[in-house]
Every structure is written in C-alpha cells, then in structure tokens.
Amino acid sequence: MRITVPEALTESLVKYEGEAGRAWxxxxxxxxxxxxxxxxxxxxxxxxxxxxxxxxxVLRADGTGAALKLQPVTDETVGEATGLRAWDGNASVxxxxxxxxxxxxxxxxxxxxxxxxxxxDDIEALxxxxxxxxxxxxxxxxxxxxxxxxxxxxxxxxxxEAVTKLPREHDRxxxxxxxxxxxxLVSEPGDRLLHWDLHYDNVLAGDREPWLSIxxxxxxxxxxxxxxxxxxxxxxxxxxxxxxxxAVLRRFDVMVDGLGLDPRRAARWTxxxxxxxALWEVEDGEHELNEIGLAVAExxxxxx
Numbered sequence: 001m002r003i004t005v006p007e008a009l010t011e012s013l014v015k016y017e018g019e020a021g022r023a024w025x026x027x028x029x030x031x032x033x034x035x036x037x038x039x040x041x042x043x044x045x046x047x048x049x050x051x052x053x054x055x056x057x058v059l060r061a062d063g064t065g066a067a068l069k070l071q072p073v074t075d076e077t078v079g080e081a082t083g084l085r086a087w088d089g090n091a092s093v094x095x096x097x098x099x100x101x102x103x104x105x106x107x108x109x110x111x112x113x114x115x116x117x118x119x120x121d122d123i124e125a126l127x128x129x130x131x132x133x134x135x136x137x138x139x140x141x142x143x144x145x146x147x148x149x150x151x152x153x154x155x156x157x158x159x160x161e162a163v164t165k166l167p168r169e170h171d172r173x174x175x176x177x178x179x180x181x182x183x184x185l186v187s188e189p190g191d192r193l194l195h196w197d198l199h200y201d202n203v204l205a206g207d208r209e210p211w212l213s214i215x216x217x218x219x220x221x222x223x224x225x226x227x228x229x230x231x232x233x234x235x236x237x238x239x240x241x242x243x244x245x246x247a248v249l250r251r252f253d254v255m256v257d258g259l260g261l262d263p264r265r266a267a268r269w270t271x272x273x274x275x276x277x278a279l280w281e282v283e284d285g286e287h288e289l290n291e292i293g294l295a296v297a298e299x300x301x302x303x304x
Contacts, residue, residue: 003029003056009049016052017072024072028054031070035104039097041068048112050215052077057109065109066096073103076217079145081105083218086142086193091135093206093214110204110212117200122237125200126251129230130258132203132213133223137259139193141220148221149189152182155275162282171278171289174297178275181268181304190222199229224262224269227255228277231270231300232292248299256303267303270296 005028013021035041036058044065045057053071060066071077080103084095089108097106119125159179163172195202196217206212219225231251241247252270256263274297278289 003032003043004047005029005054006047006049009052009054012049012051021052028070031102031104032056032068035068035070035099035106039068039106041066041106053215055112058106060096067107067109069105069107071103071105073101075146077103079218080216082142082144083193083195083216086139086218087136089208089212090139091132091209091213092216093204093212094208107214108206108208108212110206110214112204114205115201116203116205116211117234119200122234123250123254125234126230126254127258128211129198129200129203130255132211133195133198133226133255134259136195136198136213137192137223137226141191141193141218145193145218145220147189148194148219148225149186151219151221151276152186152189152272155179155272155279156183156186158279159275162279165282165287166289167287168289171294174289174294175275175278177301178271178278178297181271182275185222185265185268185272188222189220190225191220192223194219194221194223194226196226197229198226199233201233202229222265222269223259224266225273227252227266227270228273228296230255231296235292244295245299245302248296249302252300252303263303267300270300 005025010025013025040061041058044059048055053069056068058066058068081095081098084092093110094108116125156179159175163175166172195213196219198213202215203211203213231248238244238247256266274293277293281290
C-alpha cells in the first residue's frame with residue numbers, strides 16, 4: 001500500500017513552519033517506510049493526521065492493531081513519550097515504542113472514528129473527560145518536563161507589548177485582568193503531570209477502556225490550567241442554552257468538583273489559559289481578541 005501524505009497536513013505544516021514544513025512533509029513517506037521495516041509493521045488502512053502529525057493504522061508482527069505517529073521534534077512534541085510512559089495507559093493511549101531522534105511513536109490503536117465530541121450530550125461528555133483528567137493529573141510530573149511556572153512568567157513578560165497592539169480598550173482591559181490573575185499564582189505553579197490539550201476530539205473510544213486520551217502536550221503544573229479546552233470546545237452547545245455565562249460556569253463547576261480543585265485558584269489558572277491564547281492571537285497578527293475566550297473569562301471571573 002502506497003504511503004500518501006494528506007494535502008491538508010502539508011498545508012498545515014507550511015502554514016506554521018514555512019518551507020521547512022513542506023520539506024518535512026515531503027520526507028514523510030521514506031520516514032514511515034523506515035519504521036514500518038524496523039518495527040515489523042504492515043499498513044492497515046488510510047492515513048489520518050493532526051495539525052503537524054501523520055498517523056498510519058498498522059498491524060504488528062503478531063497481528064494486533066496499532067497506530068504509527070510521525071511528527072516533527074519540537075518543544076510541543078518532545079515530552080509526549082515521557083508523559084505517555086508515566087501514565088502507562090492509565091486514562092491514556094498506551095505507548096508501544098518510540099524513536100526519540102525522529103519523534104516517531106508507535107501507539108495503541110483506538111477508534112479514530114469515535115471521538116468523544118460525537119456524544120450528543122455535552123455534559124455527559126464533559127463528565128467522561130473530567131474523570132479521565134482526574135486520573136491523568138493524579139500523576140506527579142516526571143523530571144525534565146516543561147514547567148507551567150516558566151510558561152506563566154514568559155506570558156507575563158509579553159503582556160505589555162501585546163497591549164500596545166490591541167486598539168480596543170475592552171481587549172486591553174481583559175489582557176491585563178488575566179495577567180493580574182496569573183501574577184497571583186506564578187510562584188505556585190504546581191507539579192502534576194498535565195495533558196495541556198484535553199478536549200473532546202482528543203478523547204477516543206478504545207477496546208481496553210471505553211475512552212482514552214490522546215495527543216498530550218505534557219507539562220508540569222496546576223490542574224486548574226487544564227480546564228479551558230473543555231470550556232470553549234463544543235461552543236455551539238454553550239450558545240444553544242441561551243445563557244452563555246451560566247453554561248460556561250456549569251462546565252467549570254463540573255470539572256472543579258470532579259477534580260477536587262479550589263475554584264478560585266482554578267478560575268485564575270483558567271484566565272491564564274485565556275491569556276495564553278490571547279497572546280498567541282496577537283503574535284499571529286490579530287488586533288481583536290477571540291470573543292469565545294473573552295466570554296469564558298467573563299464567566300469564570302465570577303468564581304474568583
């Protein structure tokens with residue numbers, strides 16, 4: 001079976017990495033063939049992809065299914081194998097093999113066509129996600145993980161410049177408000193092993209367990225920093241309630257209760273996540289902050 005790189009993956013790599021991304025995409029077929037041979041794998045279906053990764057369904061020598069994940073070695077991906085080893089399949093996809101020099105992973109096969117986002121009831125989906133998250137953050141972060149404290153301090157250093165690029169006073173106000181919330185916590189960033197990107201599409205149905213998390217960006221820090229993706233994903237479900245603030249707070253409270261968090265501290269770290277996304281938006285050339293992020297910030301402020 002011929003290995004083809006989805007055009008959408010190449011476009012994504014070029015968007016974020018320019019010509020280096022195009023070159024990496026062009027090198028994917030021979031890279032995949034290398035690990036198919038070294039790890040004695042056979043292709044077993046059409047490729048899938050994320051923003052920067054190619055995922056190939058494969059069969060191992062013993063006939064069991066697996067997934068071969070190829071991705072560039074970056075700050076975001078370098079800790080993935082370490083995090084997966086620490087979780088060892090507890091609420092997470094199992095790591096079967098790893099090539100550190102290329103960032104290639106061999107993973108347990110899950111059902112990519114059955115994400116948690118497809119569950120009709122968003123609160124039921126949220127409760128499942130929260131139960132998984134509670135198990136993930138029960139683990140202390142291994143040595144060598146990136147630290148939330150370092151990331152938070154870097155965010156605070158970028159705020160003054162970002163404020164100058166936002167013409168709306170409303171946006172400038174919220175950027176400073178979020179920064180003030182982070183500044184209160186930066187000296188106590190936590191030490192749990194965080195997923196950092198746990199939303200409904202990063203939870204897939206499995207055979208070993210009903211649901212398992214995938215695609216972590218592991219980080220050492222406070223579990224309160226984990227809530228935002230589940231607050232602002234499936235946003236149409238929030239809007240459909242007719243009361244955005246109430247719906248966001250309902251999600252927030254479900255997660256805080258399920259994780260046993262201090263709501264005030266969790267609210268501040270949630271504002272930190274809004275700040276992080278806002279700074280990324282400004283860095284990408286946006287002159288107005290995302291309205292969904294602002295709506296989340298306005299809601300969780302009530303829990304401080």
